[in-house]
Amino acid sequence: MFSPLARISNKLGRNVMTNFVRNHSHGGVPGENLPFDITNRYKLTLYFILFAGSGLAGPYLITRHQLLKK
Template sequence: MLGSRISNFARQFTTSAIRRGGHGGTPGENLPFSIDNRFKVTALFILFFGSGLAAPFLVLRHQMLKK
């Protein structure tokens, strides 16, 4: 009895969540940057992730060169 109530609630909740949230837009529409130019997006991704990856090595180099 309780299991069927929980199952019923879960089914209704997911159905209503899909109904409310599924706007059916185009991919990338909700991103804070444009993905129309793939070369620009690639360069931005390389800069963003490359800076995060390079930061520890640059800090280490700076610390090792200090006197």
């Protein structure tokens, strides 16, 4: 009973993924699928420090704010 439905679903999923890979791949250039530029190492380092630093400093800044409130 579920076999034809499973077969159709499997074939549809395979077709969707094949089309996605065909239409969104541009030849395997490293870093092409990233939302930021990796060619400038200094800019990348700065972005990483800001991104990771904001996540790590957030709880401490929030705690400091709560402790300094009157």
